[in-house]
Amino acid sequence: MSEIFDKIIPLTISCLLNKPLKTCPFCELRQEPILNRIEKINGLDISEKEKMYNHHLDCYLKRIKNEQK
Numbered sequence: 001m002s003e004i005f006d007k008i009i010p011l012t013i014s015c016l017l018n019k020p021l022k023t024c025p026f027c028e029l030r031q032e033p034i035l036n037r038i039e040k041i042n043g044l045d046i047s048e049k050e051k052m053y054n055h056h057l058d059c060y061l062k063r064i065k066n067e068q069k
Contacts, residue, residue, distance in 0.1 A: 002046070002049075004046065004049045004050060004053060005041060005042070005049065007053055008041055008049055008052060008053055009037070009038065009041060011026050011052075011053075011056055012026055012029045012030060012034075012037040012041065013030070013034075014030070016060060017060065017063055017064075021059060023055075023059070024055075024056070024059065025051075025052045025055055025056075026052070026056070029041075
């Protein structure tokens with residue numbers, strides 16, 4: 001397994017903040033059975049996986065920052 005795969009798979013299970021936004025690229029995947037999620041993630045190229053992870057990271061950091069205000 002690649003490092004990016006290991007970071008993405010938990011995000012296909014749930015949002016770390018338990019309130020996914022409509023723009024979350026993982027929302028649709030979370031509707032699939034877990035084996036389908038793994039297959040779909042495996043089928044993506046590394047740049048697409050990185051794009052999804054970076055979207056998550058940006059969203060998470062912005063939301064945490066807003067909650068601290």
